[in-house]
Amino acid sequence: MNKLKVSLALAALLMLDGCASERIVLLPSADGRPSSVVVRDASGEVVLSQPYAGVKRSLSTNTPYQSAPEEVRERFALALSAQPPRPSTYVLYFESGGNVLTAESQAALDVIRKEIAERPASEVMVIGHTDRVGSVGDNDQLSKVRAEGLRDQLIEAGVQADKMEAVGRGERDPLVPTADEVDEPKNRRVEISVR
Amino acid sequence: MIKAHQVALCALLALSSGPSAFAAEAAGMVKVAKGQVSIERNGKKLPAMVGSLVEVDDRVRTSADASVGVTLRDNTLLSAGPNSLIVIEKFAFDNTTQDGNMSIRVRRGTLSVASGKIAKRTPESVDFHTPTSVLGVRGTEFVIEVEGTGDE
Numbered sequence: 001m002n003k004l005k006v007s008l009a010l011a012a013l014l015m016l017d018g019c020a021s022e023r024i025v026l027l028p029s030a031d032g033r034p035s036s037v038v039v040r041d042a043s044g045e046v047v048l049s050q051p052y053a054g055v056k057r058s059l060s061t062n063t064p065y066q067s068a069p070e071e072v073r074e075r076f077a078l079a080l081s082a083q084p085p086r087p088s089t090y091v092l093y094f095e096s097g098g099n100v101l102t103a104e105s106q107a108a109l110d111v112i113r114k115e116i117a118e119r120p121a122s123e124v125m126v127i128g129h130t131d132r133v134g135s136v137g138d139n140d141q142l143s144k145v146r147a148e149g150l151r152d153q154l155i156e157a158g159v160q161a162d163k164m165e166a167v168g169r170g171e172r173d174p175l176v177p178t179a180d181e182v183d184e185p186k187n188r189r190v191e192i193s194v195r
Numbered sequence: 196m197i198k199a200h201q202v203a204l205c206a207l208l209a210l211s212s213g214p215s216a217f218a219a220e221a222a223g224m225v226k227v228a229k230g231q232v233s234i235e236r237n238g239k240k241l242p243a244m245v246g247s248l249v250e251v252d253d254r255v256r257t258s259a260d261a262s263v264g265v266t267l268r269d270n271t272l273l274s275a276g277p278n279s280l281i282v283i284e285k286f287a288f289d290n291t292t293q294d295g296n297m298s299i300r301v302r303r304g305t306l307s308v309a310s311g312k313i314a315k316r317t318p319e320s321v322d323f324h325t326p327t328s329v330l331g332v333r334g335t336e337f338v339i340e341v342e343g344t345g346d347e
Binding site for chain 1: 226245270326333340
C-alpha cells in the first residue's frame with residue numbers, strides 16, 4: 001500500500017516535470033565570454049550564469065535546474081537550425097587624412113563583396129572612423145566621407161545600393177585610445193558589418 | 196483651381212494621418228524561412244519569406260512544421276521553431292550613436308536568441324517576455340520555450 005503511494009507520488013512528480021509550461025536555458029556564448037540571463041517573475045528572480053543553467057516553470061514557480069546539450073537539441077533543434085548566419089565584421093584602414101585605402105585593405109574588398117553576394121538577403125552597414133588629428137567636427141565629416149566612399153566602391157563592384165547604409169562615428173570610437181591630435185593608423189578605419 | 200484644392204486636400208490628409216502614413220522603420224529582416232511562416236501586421240496576415248522586413252508590433256507566426264530566422268538591425272539573431280508566436284513589441288536602434296532598446300515577447304513555441312549590439316552596450320534596455328516572466332540579458336545566447344496555445 002505504502003509502495004503504491006510512493007509510486008503514485010513519483011508518477012505525479014514526473015508528470016509535473018513533464019508539464020513544465022515554460023523553460024529557459026542559457027547557452028554557451030559564441031565568443032566564450034561569461035554571460036547571464038536574469039529571469040524575473042512575480043515572486044522573485046533566478047540568475048542563470050553557467051552554460052546550460054536553466055529554469056523550468058510548473059505550478060506557478062520558476063525552479064532552477066541544470067539542462068544539457070542533449071535536452072537543448074531535443075527541444076530546440078528546429079529553432080536553433082533556423083538561426084541566421086552570424087554577422088561578420090571587416091575592418092579596412094586608410095592612409096592618413098584622406099579617403100584612400102591602404103593596399104591590403106583595397107585587396108580585402110573583394111572578399112567582402114563575395115560574402116555580400118553569398119549571404120541570403122544580405123545587408124551591409126558601413127561605419128567610418130577617424131584618428132584624433134583635427135577637430136571633432138572635421139572628423140565627423142571625414143568619417144562619413146570614408147564610409148560613403150566605401151559604400152560607393154561596393155556599389156561599383158556590383159553590390160545593390162539599397163542593401164547598404166553608411167554612417168560616420170568620427171573620432172569618438174577609437175580602436176586604440178589616444179590623446180588628442182595623435183596620428184594613429186589603426187583608428188583611421190571603416191568597419192563593414194555584413195548581416 | 197481643382198488642382199490647388201487637390202493639393203491642399205492631399206497635404207491635409209498627409210498631416211492628419213500622422214506618423215502611421217509612413218512606413219515604420221524596419222526592426223530586422225527574415226534571413227531563414229522554412230515551411231509556412233507569416234507576419235501579422237495591422238490585422239493583416241502576410242507571408243514571410245527570406246528578405247521580408249520585420250517591423251515593430253509585428254507578430255511572427257510559424258505553423259506546425261515551420262521555422263524562421265530573423266536578424267535585427269543591431270545584429271541580434273532571433274529564430275523560432277514550429278507552432279511559435281513571437282511579438283516584436285519594441286525595437287529602436289540608432290546606427291550612429293548605437294543607442295537603442297528592444298522588447299520581444301514569446302507567446303508560445305520556441306525561440307533561440309543570440310543578443311546583439313544593444314545588449315552589449317546597454318543591457319538594461321533589452322528584455323524578453325514569456326507569459327509569466329521577464330528576462331534580462333547580459334551579452335548572451337539562450338533559448339525560451341512556452342507551451343500552450345496562447346494566441347493573443
